[in-house]
Amino acid sequence: MKIAVCVKHVPEAASRRIDPSTKRLDRSGEGALNAFDANALEEALRLKDASGEGEVVAVSMGPQKASDTLRKALAMGADRAVLVSDESAAGSDLVATSYALGKALAREEPDLVLLGQQASDSDGAVLWAAIAERLRRPMISQVAELTASDGKVRGKRQTEFGYDVIEAPLPAVVAVSDAINEPRYPSLKGIMGAKKKPQETLSLDDLGVESERAGEAGSKTEVLGLTDPPARGDSRRIEDDGNAAEQIAEFLAEKRLI
């Protein structure tokens, strides 16, 4: 089975900020592998180990520095890595990202595309559905348990209401939740070997993505402005003089929380 795993390079949580001039997330600083994608990668490696054959390809779209993230994926055990990196892809929204990444994935012709639970910078938790649409494949999301056999995958999906079990024929797209596994640490041999594994960088041109369909030009959403969050804190402060509980209850009722 050939599995493509989508991994995103995300800026470190503590230093995340939106650049006021471009109104985009500042991606110039330190970044790392989106932690949720380690779960997807781990699941891919387990599926490969279980079947004893196959290939795991890590695919990412992002700045050149995302190659560090791909290196990490290779160190964990991916066999190959593909980076879609192009100046004109910067600022891509879901429409543009899914289009370009979809092309890169289609080129790989994987049996299974795996994604993580969400990108920790955007908190979108949506890309898989758009990818499945681009690839015209069945999709299962929020998967907390996954098995593959006889050309099918079966996933246990977590929803607001409990668990569903969903089955889909391969080729398919699956997004896993972080409850699915505990990602492995890259072994020292893995880290050392990562450098020698094939890592390919593709431009939009290579993928046949027209520049008007990529980046800001190809995006259908836009950021119009940035404001400070509404002030909070000390909006009401009381000292307990015996009836604080009443006052809290009043407050909760007022906010229609009880």
Next chain:
Amino acid sequence: MSILVFLEHHGNELQKGSLSVLSKAASLGAGDVYGVVAGSGVRELASGAGKYGASKVFVADDPALEAPLPQPRVDVIATLVREQSIDTVLLAQSVLAADVAAGLSARLDAGLNWELVDIEEQDGKLVGTRPALADSVYVQVGWKGEPCIGIFRSGTFDPKETGGEAEVVDTPVQLEDFSTAATMIEQAHEEQQGPSIEDADVIVAGGRGLGGPENFTLVEELAKALGGAVAATRAVVDAGWYPYATQVGQTGKTVSPKLYVACGISGAIQHKVGMQSSSVIVAINKDPNAPIFEYSDLGVVGDVHEVVPKLTELVKQRKRSAS
């Protein structure tokens, strides 16, 4: 403008979140507001949406839509958008709705903004507001071209009954092959003991100020009364008072319930980053200088052992008298 709201149902009920978005859409007064219900045997549900401001509700009723799977719903809505010249599709956040919205976005090459907490019309165009980066910044977002798709953060609005009648219109169901390839094997709506902390609307969290593991019962009781889940700080998890699975913060879970009650929690930044996007934060701490008060909506300087049990009692009373 013609706005279509995805009306999600579960069992025999339209979801409150969807109805809230519907009444918000209606309150814009920016043209036609429609709803869509997709499922099997759901025709009955549709008319209920009139009360919340839909003038028309499209019903896609088909056995193939029985299971709550997103891809067939993309087919249904995409067809509606094309045939009814819909220019805006709005949804309330849920596992299903997010997948429907994103699939639709790719299908129609239509912009999708998520996490919306507000939307308004400006010069004939929609402008949304959404928090980003752990709510540290609010972003005004727009759409380029049509249709526009938006997902609202859950619990942002309440449904408002404006009392109209909706015309119920059947819509034909044509599904793509790949959309129906995934099948529901088992739909197990297992009732859990209570909500998990990621899903809970209410979280009551305990910190070292509780004084000992035995006092976590105070927190548990309040959580039970409020119908919420229990969370903990790292300090008490480290001390072995409560399991790691309930730790909220930088190295624990990130939560954003409608109500977060912090009992005996100092509010260190590492805790804050895990819960600051809660809609309402109530803190009970005996130290008036505790950092938690800097970001609480209601700060109570008091002893948890005094305040919490009383509060639990009051909440129970209210619930009893309400029912």
Next chain:
Amino acid sequence: MTKGRASVRPADYPPPFDAAEAIAAPSDPPDERIDVGLLIVGAGPAGLACAIRFGQLLEDAPELAERLGDVPVAVVEKGKQPGSHLLSGAVVNPRALRRLFKDREKKVEDMPFYGPVHAESVYFLTPKSKTRIPAPPTMRNHGNYVASLSQLSRFLAEEAESAGATILPETAADKLLVDGARVLGIRTGDKGRGRHGEPLPNFEAGSDLVARVTVLSEGTQGHLTGAAIERFGLQGENNQVWALGVKEVWRVAAPLRRVIHTMGWPLRAGARYREFGGSFCYPMGEDMVTLGMVVGLDYRDVELSPHDLLQELKTHPLFRRILRGGERLAWGAKTIPEGGFLSLPKRLHAPGLLLCGDGAGMVNVPALKGIHYAIESGALAAEAAFAALRPGQTPWTPGALESYDEAIRDSFIWTDLQEVRNMRQAFGKGFWLGGALAGAMTATKGRFPPKPLGTEPDSAQTLIRTNRARRYPAPDGKLTFDKLSSVYASGNKTRDDQPSHIRIANPVARDIGEAWVRMCPAQVYELADGGSGDEVTVQVTPSNCVQCGAITAKGGRLTPPEGGSGPEYTLT
């Protein structure tokens, strides 16, 4: 064990740690050991310079490169990335970098520096005022460049990789592999252990990394360096002593155009306090500055807290003005070896082993400089290793690496350190602004005390107690911060359920417990409730630790936690 309160010393409560624990024979079966040519421990300036220089030499020696196998040079680094654990001033003397890249196209101007130093001021501070004093020779920085060492080292790491080195981040060197008298390499730390040491489901055991030559460039408080010094009897004339530096990086509204050093307040002048140190404030381009406070760890007051001294320092009008309208971006802490020349190990090599940089104590204390010595020593270590690997040579026979000690003695490292060693004797050990003391003494009419000559370890100072803590400012979250907020600003997000990597005696005398609580800039220590009386139980939260090393100086022992833990510095 009850200790008279008045005379308690941290050294009376030695940590449960034996240097021999850090030394082992290889344990992996031979075919599972990972073989490398040159193994470098620590991706700081010393280790990276060593990797770069070795790579340069190998370029012209393809047959040796061939012989060294798949991985001719490996650098292990416990931080998440190269630079994650690096913190410095830093005003850098570019001399060693120029030499390292002399045959290359690289110019200092092309390296990630914030520009050369154009102007500088040295002040003596009192709580509300400042007196400018002439910059003494050791503190003149004309021709030097300001950098973030964390950033500079990321650049060096890239250079090292393109010179053929394999960098292994998130990997702690846990044990020095020694077979008889010869150093064979290191064993890396295990990953994925739970709080009580139990293996978790994703447990990954450490590996034996075997090399022909092992270079220890661990920087301050080197875990294996300390063990090697003991094992091979390399201890120099004096004990090593340390200072703790705590610093912040700020985005500021108006650019700072000079480097500033201060002495005096908030440290106290009385001889009995032994508070030696000062502050620095350097410009980082147009919109950032860094400022830090350095305090000798032989201080005595139980209530002294370097973290809070830095917070207090920022309330001085001089710094308030610089920081006005600004925002704190980063924070960190690290120790500096201050023993100087007389604390250098008596040999810098053993069979198969070389020591360089801060690990060996190569710091010019009065000038607060170690980066260019680290780089130079790393490059010289590479040359010595290279020479010892040539056909017919065996680097692991006694004396085979002697050429390294000779090269160090012939280098500017030796001359510089030797030159200032007298300064240290005159003005007292550890006083990094020793050179400025002359000026200070004039300014204060001789009230400023010279630190007495002594070679006692920092942990051997008896503790005293004053009400120092009363004066620390309450954190306001804008100018002044509490320790936990600072730890957050260090980028630390260490997994909580690791085994503790801190070794301390427990329980201890109350004064010692309290001194640790105050000293630790990362709030790792707390006194367990109810610890009344003279002895207290110290509660340890190891995941807060930013691995500054102060606890090792002051009576405990820091060991490397799971690789990838600790701070994630990017701007320091």
